[in-house]
Amino acid sequence: MIRRLSRTISASTARRLARPVPLPIPKPPSRRWAWAGAILGLVTALVCWAPATWLASALASATQQRLLLADARGSIWSGSARVILSAGAGSRDASELPDRLFWSLRPAWISGGAGLQLTLNQDCCIRPDAAVTLRVGLGNLALRLPETGSDRPWIQWPASWLSGLGTPWNTLAPQGRLALSAQQFRVERNQGRWQVQGIIQLDLLDMSSRLSSVDPLGSYRLSVLGSTTPQLMLQTLQGPLQLNGQGSLGNRVQFRGDASAAPGSEAALANLLNIIGRREGARSIISVG
Numbered sequence: 001m002i003r004r005l006s007r008t009i010s011a012s013t014a015r016r017l018a019r020p021v022p023l024p025i026p027k028p029p030s031r032r033w034a035w036a037g038a039i040l041g042l043v044t045a046l047v048c049w050a051p052a053t054w055l056a057s058a059l060a061s062a063t064q065q066r067l068l069l070a071d072a073r074g075s076i077w078s079g080s081a082r083v084i085l086s087a088g089a090g091s092r093d094a095s096e097l098p099d100r101l102f103w104s105l106r107p108a109w110i111s112g113g114a115g116l117q118l119t120l121n122q123d124c125c126i127r128p129d130a131a132v133t134l135r136v137g138l139g140n141l142a143l144r145l146p147e148t149g150s151d152r153p154w155i156q157w158p159a160s161w162l163s164g165l166g167t168p169w170n171t172l173a174p175q176g177r178l179a180l181s182a183q184q185f186r187v188e189r190n191q192g193r194w195q196v197q198g199i200i201q202l203d204l205l206d207m208s209s210r211l212s213s214v215d216p217l218g219s220y221r222l223s224v225l226g227s228t229t230p231q232l233m234l235q236t237l238q239g240p241l242q243l244n245g246q247g248s249l250g251n252r253v254q255f256r257g258d259a260s261a262a263p264g265s266e267a268a269l270a271n272l273l274n275i276i277g278r279r280e281g282a283r284s285i286i287s288v289g
Helices: 002-018 033-050 050-063 159-165 266-276
Strands: 067-074 077-084 094-096 101-110 113-121 131-137 141-143 155-157 177-188 193-208 218-225 231-238 241-249 253-261 279-280 281-289
Touching: 050 067, 050 077, 077 159, 094 159, 113 218, 155 159, 193 231, 218 241, 231 253, 241 281, 253 266
Parallel strands: none
Antiparallel strands: 067 077, 077 094, 077 101, 101 113, 113 131, 131 141, 141 177, 155 177, 177 193, 193 218, 218 231, 231 241, 241 253, 253 281, 279 281
8 A cells, every 4th residue: 555655646746747837927127227228318318418508507616607608509519608707706897708619529539548529719719720638537537738839829818808807907907918828738637646747838928007108018928837746937028027936836826936127117117016016125026825
C-alpha cells in the first residue's frame, strides 16, 4: 500500500510539473516615465526658446541694475536690446548707446570640448566679425576673447556713456573714446582655480572733461596682464595730464598711481587734480584697495 501511494504521489507531481507555466503579462509603462519625458521636453523647449527678457533680467541682477538690456527682443540665442548704463536701482542717472546691440549664441566644438560661441554686433561700437568663445568641460571652464589689436579694436564706446553711472562720472562728464582690444586673452577655471593668460587693453583716447579747459587732456592705456595674479598697468600715451600706476587683481582690486600736469599745464589742471585724488605736492595720489 505504501508503494502504491508513493507511485500515486509521483504521478501527481509529474502531471503538475508537466503543466505549462503561464508567462507574466507585461505591465504598462509607468506613469513616471511619461512625466519624465514631459518634463525633459519642457526643459528642452525652455532652453531653446528662452526669451531675451530672461537674459536682460539676469544681467540687471548681476550688475545691481547698472548694466541694462532695455526693450529686449528675441531669445537668449538670437536677440537684440538697447544698452544702458545706470547708477543703480532708483537712480535717475542713465546713459544709452546710440544703436541697438544684436547677439547670436551658438553651440560649438572648441579645442576638443563642447562650448558656446557668442557674436555681438552694434553699428556704433562692436565689430561683428569677432566672437567670444566659452568652452565647458568636466571641472573646467575657459573663456576666450577675440584676437584684436589697438589699431583695430574689438569694441569702441563713447566715453560720455560713462556718465550714466552717476558720481563721479556725471561730474567729470568725460568726452572721448574707449577702445577695447585683446591679445591671446583667456580666462580659465580648472579644478576650482582661476588662471588668466594674455593681455587685454582699454585705451582711453582724446579724453576731455568739463572740469578742465584743457582739451584734450590726453590718451591713456589701462592693461590687464595675465598671470596667476593678474596685473594692472596704467600709462599715459600722450597729453598734458599725466596718469600712471600699477596694481593687481586678486581677491580684491589693488591699485596705486598718480596724476600730474605736464610742464606749462599746472594752473589749467589744478582743479581737476584736486578731484582726481589726494594732493601731494604737484601730484594727486590715486589709491584703490
